[in-house]
Amino acid sequence: MRAEATVTGIIQGVGFRPFVYRLAVEHGLVGFVRNRGDAGVDIVVEGDEQSVKSFLESLRVRKPPLARIHTMNVRFGADSSQFRSFSIHGSFNGGDLSGSTIPPDVSICGPCLRELRDEGNRRFNYFFITCTDCGPRYTMVRRAPYDRPNTTMDEFPMCSDCEAEYRDPLNRRFHAQTVACEKCGPRIFLTDSKGKPIGSKDPVREVGRLLDEGYIVAVKGNGGFHIATATTKPNPIIRLRGTKHRTQKPFAIMARSLEAARSFAEVSLEEAELLSSPIKPIVLLRKSENYYLSEEVSPKLHNVGVMLPYTGLHAMLFDRAEEPAFVMTSANPPNEPIIKENDEALRRLGSVVDYFLLHNRKIAHRCDDSVIRVLDGGQSIIRRSRGYAPAPIQLRKLSKICVLGVGGELNSTSCVLLGGRAFISQHVGDVETIQTYQFLRETIEHLVELTKSRVEAVACDLHPRFASTALAKEFAEKLGCDVFPVQHHYAHLKSLMGESGVEEMVGVCCDGFGYGLDGKAWGGEILHCHNNGFQRVGHLEEQPMVGGDLATRYPLRMAAGILDGLVDAEKILLPNVKQLPHGAREAEVIVKQLKQGSNMETTSCGRILDAVSALLGICFERTYEGEPAMKLESTTLGGRDVLKLEPKINGDTVETTNLVYEVYEKRGLFSAGDLAYSAQSYIARSLAQLALEKADELGVKAIGFSGGVAYNGHIAVTMKRIVERNGSSFVTHSQIPPGDGGISFGQAVAASKI
Numbered sequence: 001m002r003a004e005a006t007v008t009g010i011i012q013g014v015g016f017r018p019f020v021y022r023l024a025v026e027h028g029l030v031g032f033v034r035n036r037g038d039a040g041v042d043i044v045v046e047g048d049e050q051s052v053k054s055f056l057e058s059l060r061v062r063k064p065p066l067a068r069i070h071t072m073n074v075r076f077g078a079d080s081s082q083f084r085s086f087s088i089h090g091s092f093n094g095g096d097l098s099g100s101t102i103p104p105d106v107s108i109c110g111p112c113l114r115e116l117r118d119e120g121n122r123r124f125n126y127f128f129i130t131c132t133d134c135g136p137r138y139t140m141v142r143r144a145p146y147d148r149p150n151t152t153m154d155e156f157p158m159c160s161d162c163e164a165e166y167r168d169p170l171n172r173r174f175h176a177q178t179v180a181c182e183k184c185g186p187r188i189f190l191t192d193s194k195g196k197p198i199g200s201k202d203p204v205r206e207v208g209r210l211l212d213e214g215y216i217v218a219v220k221g222n223g224g225f226h227i228a229t230a231t232t233k234p235n236p237i238i239r240l241r242g243t244k245h246r247t248q249k250p251f252a253i254m255a256r257s258l259e260a261a262r263s264f265a266e267v268s269l270e271e272a273e274l275l276s277s278p279i280k281p282i283v284l285l286r287k288s289e290n291y292y293l294s295e296e297v298s299p300k301l302h303n304v305g306v307m308l309p310y311t312g313l314h315a316m317l318f319d320r321a322e323e324p325a326f327v328m329t330s331a332n333p334p335n336e337p338i339i340k341e342n343d344e345a346l347r348r349l350g351s352v353v354d355y356f357l358l359h360n361r362k363i364a365h366r367c368d369d370s371v372i373r374v375l376d377g378g379q380s381i382i383r384r385s386r387g388y389a390p391a392p393i394q395l396r397k398l399s400k401i402c403v404l405g406v407g408g409e410l411n412s413t414s415c416v417l418l419g420g421r422a423f424i425s426q427h428v429g430d431v432e433t434i435q436t437y438q439f440l441r442e443t444i445e446h447l448v449e450l451t452k453s454r455v456e457a458v459a460c461d462l463h464p465r466f467a468s469t470a471l472a473k474e475f476a477e478k479l480g481c482d483v484f485p486v487q488h489h490y491a492h493l494k495s496l497m498g499e500s501g502v503e504e505m506v507g508v509c510c511d512g513f514g515y516g517l518d519g520k521a522w523g524g525e526i527l528h529c530h531n532n533g534f535q536r537v538g539h540l541e542e543q544p545m546v547g548g549d550l551a552t553r554y555p556l557r558m559a560a561g562i563l564d565g566l567v568d569a570e571k572i573l574l575p576n577v578k579q580l581p582h583g584a585r586e587a588e589v590i591v592k593q594l595k596q597g598s599n600m601e602t603t604s605c606g607r608i609l610d611a612v613s614a615l616l617g618i619c620f621e622r623t624y625e626g627e628p629a630m631k632l633e634s635t636t637l638g639g640r641d642v643l644k645l646e647p648k649i650n651g652d653t654v655e656t657t658n659l660v661y662e663v664y665e666k667r668g669l670f671s672a673g674d675l676a677y678s679a680q681s682y683i684a685r686s687l688a689q690l691a692l693e694k695a696d697e698l699g700v701k702a703i704g705f706s707g708g709v710a711y712n713g714h715i716a717v718t719m720k721r722i723v724e725r726n727g728s729s730f731v732t733h734s735q736i737p738p739g740d741g742g743i744s745f746g747q748a749v750a751a752s753k754i
Helices: 016-026 051-063 109-116 162-167 202-210 236-244 259-264 269-276 310-319 342-349 434-450 467-479 488-500 556-562 569-579 585-596 606-614 627-636 655-667 672-698 711-725 742-753
Strands: 004-012 032-033 043-048 068-077 086-088 188-192 217-220 227-230 252-255 282-287 303-307 325-330 355-359 371-375 378-383 392-394 403-405 415-418 421-424 459-460 484-488 505-515 521-530 531-539 543-545 600-602 702-706 729-731
Touching: 004 051, 016 043, 016 051, 016 531, 043 188, 051 068, 051 543, 086 600, 086 702, 109 310, 109 342, 109 742, 188 202, 202 217, 202 310, 217 505, 217 702, 236 325, 236 672, 252 259, 259 269, 259 415, 269 282, 269 378, 269 488, 282 355, 342 355, 371 711, 378 742, 403 742, 415 702, 415 742, 421 742, 434 488, 459 742, 484 742, 488 505, 488 531, 488 702, 488 742, 505 606, 505 627, 505 672, 521 600, 521 606, 531 672, 543 556, 543 606, 556 569, 556 606, 556 655, 569 585, 569 606, 600 702, 606 655, 606 672, 627 672, 627 711, 655 672, 672 702, 672 711, 702 711, 711 729
Parallel strands: 032 086, 217 355, 252 303, 282 371, 403 459, 459 484, 505 702, 702 729
Antiparallel strands: 004 043, 004 068, 032 043, 188 355, 217 227, 227 325, 252 325, 282 303, 371 378, 392 421, 403 415, 415 421, 505 521, 521 531, 543 600
């Protein structure tokens, strides 16, 4: 019998061909396996009928751990007797099957880590040690098929020893495209801040020593540069904040081990599993009572972002260092993509760092670290990037058309929705600079090419002035298809529906800003969502944004606007006049603007949290996205609901002026922690109550929660308990970011009408 199989999925770069080879030999079959240019795989086997069918069944059941088979089309025929053995053929560069892709980068595996430490192994201390089961994939692939000439390893011809491993079917590096060693692979070297080489027999461990001493070092990894320094010494972190213009934004850190992480943070079983997984994302951990790292790592926050070493280089950094963890933050100028080229790093970071740890392998595609938070035992993805992208999300319904979603303006990603799978790109960032705009364009082009997608519709945000909206029109014109603008909060909730398979829900969506159907600034919405669209059935009270966008940066402006008419604005502003950039003069302008009464209004939940944060003296300036609200949540820990405000709902509107007024009036009677707890409890109870009322009116059983505020543990858990106590199901994200990183997926789902 002869069987010809065409397989799609994540099957290139994961040891699938070597697996097929060994499986065919095990079953006594002859034929061949080869990669396709569309990222699929062709398999031809011949042998007796029972062996062929057993082989095909084993393909699905015993596939390599990183492999994902999406489809396997098999054609049977008569034995041709043209093969004498089974072999791996050279790749077929053609093919137009859509739906396969290159796998994500994964962390160093256990066997490679053991070889790295084995003095008798020829890869002892080799920073770029990898095998078929680990190492960079997506970040080094220029095009499919996944063969060495199509990767950034094409500049490193294998030595005879590596070649022998590559050709040996019984070796772990059989057809591993990243195979390399000290003799033939990428080299690593240390330089000063001007790029002058510094002689060192062991540059990686030398950097570990420099970090211990408080120096700042730019470290080139698999998907871009990190900036690293010590975590127990405040001075280098303060210096880093000054040069990076990040006065308050928390820095991610890399702990030497899980045990080291537990020495300064609380680590649950779920969090430990994530930290130790092949993805090795950044996990937001709650600081422990004996937290001893510098407060400068994550100022005024109750949690800290921690990851574990995910390359051989990272593991070696800690070998002779005493620090329990290093700051390991993405090296990128404000609002620009992570740096990936050596020359660019030297040019742009020379004034920021003291040293560079560089290697000579090029990075094809930059990719930031992924970030996850565990809420109520389940994961909430904040940034879906390294380790995830571009692996697809499996959907419960099939789309009849192929849709490209280009995302929003902040924390952008792109998405290709194809059949029952959604391919979401790595984190792109805020599309506010030409560099990030170009990065988004390149990411879209690469994703479409890798998946061999024939895009039939392009979805974007409803906001007419977003740069991503202009990019959507550009792609639609080039591809000859229509553009589908999707309202921002509907996209959030459609991403939740697409992920969960729920066809109808009353969704609560809370964030900072989204362009509404009425042209106003939405941000605290209750929408009835279904396959044919949505209706806005409730929202938070509209509040004035004094000075427009300035109110998003300086939340005292929001507080003064909300309380205008109840409290003299000067009583709010003058005691805190030093918190305004222009002092008393600015306060006068704000009062004047309130009297004129021509300020834009918003229903944003984020702005309410910001106002409360400012009134309680927690945060007066937003220096990074979500800062006032994040610090408010941290203040909530150990608090209690002292206000006990009952939801005040006027028709379809949750009133918030009463909440802000109560917080203002009770500041001298209760602690900031108790009032912060009370404020978030009121918002959660009110939104849950109104959503339940609307769901009951509409006969809808599911209530969803999405948007950036869904990362707030207190609000999310409070809403969940209220909803479930009332007999409805509470739907939240687990695979897609609730924030703007999931917008591209939601746009694509909305446009596909699944």
